Amino acid sequence: MGRLILVSLICCFLAVVVTAEDPYLFYTWKVTYGTIAPLGVPQQVIMINGQFPGPNINSSSNNNIVVNVFNNLNEPFLLTWNGIQHRKNSWQDGTPGTQCPIAPGKNFTYHFQVKDQIGSFFYYPTTSVHRVIGGFGGLRINSRLLIPVPYADPEDDYTVLIGDWFTKSHAQLKGLLDSGKLLGNPDGVLINGKSGKERKSRPLFTMKPGKTYKYRICNVGTKTTLNFRIQGHQMKLVEMEGSHVVQNVYDSLDVHVGQCFAVLVTANKKPMNYYMVASTRYTKKVLSATGTIAYVGSKIPASPILPPAPVGWAWSLNQFRTFRWNLTASAARPNPQGSYHYGQIEITRTIKIVNSNPVVGGKLRYAINGVSHVDTPTPLKLAEYFGFPEKAFQYNIIKDNPEVAAAKPATLAPNVAQITFRTFVEIIFENHESTVQSWHLDGYSFFAVAIEPGKWTPEKRKNYNLLDAVSRHTIQVFPNSWAAVMLTFDNAGMWNLRSELTERRYLGQQMYVSVLSPEKSLRDEYNIPDFAELCGLVAGLPKPHPYAGA
Ligand SMILES: *[C@@H]1O[C@H](CO)[C@@H](O)[C@H](O)[C@H]1NC(C)=O
Numbered sequence: 001m002g003r004l005i006l007v008s009l010i011c012c013f014l015a016v017v018v019t020a021e022d023p024y025l026f027y028t029w030k031v032t033y034g035t036i037a038p039l040g041v042p043q044q045v046i047m048i049n050g051q052f053p054g055p056n057i058n059s060s061s062n063n064n065i066v067v068n069v070f071n072n073l074n075e076p077f078l079l080t081w082n083g084i085q086h087r088k089n090s091w092q093d094g095t096p097g098t099q100c101p102i103a104p105g106k107n108f109t110y111h112f113q114v115k116d117q118i119g120s121f122f123y124y125p126t127t128s129v130h131r132v133i134g135g136f137g138g139l140r141i142n143s144r145l146l147i148p149v150p151y152a153d154p155e156d157d158y159t160v161l162i163g164d165w166f167t168k169s170h171a172q173l174k175g176l177l178d179s180g181k182l183l184g185n186p187d188g189v190l191i192n193g194k195s196g197k198e199r200k201s202r203p204l205f206t207m208k209p210g211k212t213y214k215y216r217i218c219n220v221g222t223k224t225t226l227n228f229r230i231q232g233h234q235m236k237l238v239e240m241e242g243s244h245v246v247q248n249v250y251d252s253l254d255v256h257v258g259q260c261f262a263v264l265v266t267a268n269k270k271p272m273n274y275y276m277v278a279s280t281r282y283t284k285k286v287l288s289a290t291g292t293i294a295y296v297g298s299k300i301p302a303s304p305i306l307p308p309a310p311v312g313w314a315w316s317l318n319q320f321r322t323f324r325w326n327l328t329a330s331a332a333r334p335n336p337q338g339s340y341h342y343g344q345i346e347i348t349r350t351i352k353i354v355n356s357n358p359v360v361g362g363k364l365r366y367a368i369n370g371v372s373h374v375d376t377p378t379p380l381k382l383a384e385y386f387g388f389p390e391k392a393f394q395y396n397i398i399k400d401n402p403e404v405a406a407a408k409p410a411t412l413a414p415n416v417a418q419i420t421f422r423t424f425v426e427i428i429f430e431n432h433e434s435t436v437q438s439w440h441l442d443g444y445s446f447f448a449v450a451i452e453p454g455k456w457t458p459e460k461r462k463n464y465n466l467l468d469a470v471s472r473h474t475i476q477v478f479p480n481s482w483a484a485v486m487l488t489f490d491n492a493g494m495w496n497l498r499s500e501l502t503e504r505r506y507l508g509q510q511m512y513v514s515v516l517s518p519e520k521s522l523r524d525e526y527n528i529p530d531f532a533e534l535c536g537l538v539a540g541l542p543k544p545h546p547y548a549g550a
């Protein structure tokens with residue numbers, strides 16, 4: 001937290017125009033390569049300010065976050081803030097469809113407000129396959145003082161970033177995908193950058209006997225669902241991707257790629273050390289990492305007997321069904337209008353997202369409804385904003401209700417669907433494959449109303465949870481199953497809908513939704529920031545400011 005300066009209302013001189021501005025958090029981040037050996041083999045990773053994982057951002061609802069990112073890699077780089085909604089401001093979302101990448105040796109300042117959000121999130125690179133070798137870190141949003149939180153203040157608040165891990169270099173991993181091969185099985189699992197197999201491993205966390213701690217667990221990995229558990233301790237689930245949930249108690253949690261959970265753990269067992277365990281699910285060989293939690297004042301080592309992981313994905317589906325939104329907890333909510341009554345809003349559009357034949361021209365690609373996305377030299381949002389989208393891409397090339405054309409190869413093209421501002425839309429993710437998928441939408445939370453085996457039909461709507469489904473931003477889909485989410489598209493901008501599994505995202509399983517306000521008003525969307533880089537077709541052009549008024 002060294003570089004963090006909190007400027008709360010020093011701007012009194014401007015008080016005439018700027019009243020009660022929300023506090024600012026300033027960060028300067030240097031992105032570099034670095035070498036670590038978490039699995040015993042020295043390898044190149046991406047560090048931020050010399051740290052792997054990168055620094056934690058610790059903010060409170062409505063804070064303004066300013067991160068000046070210096071790219072000292074030899075490749076273009078971008079970061080996205082998974083789950084941060086950037087209301088009216090897709091300019092800060094950090095995807096190749098919304099901004100020009102930060103060139104090597106250059107810097108870009110992200111400037112966004114965590115408006116009306118609380119919870120546990122993380123950031124990660126969206127360029128190339130950088131995420132596989134690091135550049136990720138935790139991002140938490142605390143409730144503002146005075147806003148009641150549905151549990152007592154924990155003694156401390158810990159971030160636990162878990163993920164599968166490869167020992168191959170970035171060039172090797174990218175080379176595999178570029179030549180149409182998969183990355184294969186990961187080589188291990190890391191917890192906060194460590195495997196637990198290091199010769200001298202110090203405790204990752206400490207707990208004082210009798211006290212309760214919050215652990216925020218996120219799966220920052222590449223492709224593998226992980227089961228997380230702590231020897232001898234149960235976890236009380238309190239929050240998930242920005243929503244307070246009904247506080248059930250779990251022995252272990254399946255954390256799919258891209259997801260975050262916050263749990264409370266009380267140090268009420270025999271004072272000694274305990275292992276936390278993150279182990280792979282649905283892989284032939286189970287890989288795991290351990291991290292030590294030490295009770296303060298005790299030197300007794302943790303037992304080598306690790307708690308077992310659950311077996312099969314039906315267990316995970318049942319666990320999903322126990323997740324409920326806490327309807328009575330007061331908390332910041334980005335879109336409170338109607339959010340309690342989502343079950344009564346009329347669905348205006350149903351979009352079914354289906355995998356299709358992954359091969360294009362003999363090479364492995366992944367697709368959505370027959371289209372395998374490719375990034376354009378001119379970011380999609382810039383082409384649209386400058387008024388000539390047709391020079392960069394074509395809208396709406398996929399169908400909402402695709403036939404499952406398994407035999408037909410996918411088309412390579414930028415994939416952008418227009419969605420009418422403020423409409424209430426249902427998205428069905430249908431998985432016809434034998435692996436678990438994980439889907440994420442930027443700019444929004446959605447109500448995760450159902451996951452079921454089989455194929456989706458309109459009759460399945462009677463099985464939806466229309467009362468207290470959790471509002472979140474990432475959802476898994478089990479093999480040969482479907483998942484349904486619902487949301488109001490009330491956040492104007494260009495937003496990435498993507499597989500959280502890096503090899504699939506990189507090979508085209510992503511798309512953008514363009515949500516435009518017909519009003520062209522600053523009330524609905526911000527103009528491009530003055531400091532934004534321009535590239536591709538818009539390089540050197542004067543910046544238009546089409547949105548006016550407030
Ligand atoms: C995070 O922010 C909260 C609220 O401002 C503060 O109480 C807490 O000490 C901070 N934690 C860390 C680790 O900086």
Ligand SMILES: *[C@@H]1O[C@H](CO)[C@@H](O)[C@H](O)[C@H]1NC(C)=O
Nearest residue numbers: 068107108109110531532533
């Ligand atoms: C780059 O960093 C400098 C400070 O070192 C800052 O003044 C400038 O605004 C930054 N540029 C961008 C595009 O963020």
Ligand SMILES: *[C@@H]1O[C@H](CO)[C@@H](O)[C@H](O)[C@H]1NC(C)=O
Nearest residue numbers: 149150245246247326328329
């Ligand atoms: C939901 O939040 C309320 C209000 O903060 C709290 O009193 C209650 O215990 C929570 N309910 C559950 C089931 O977790």
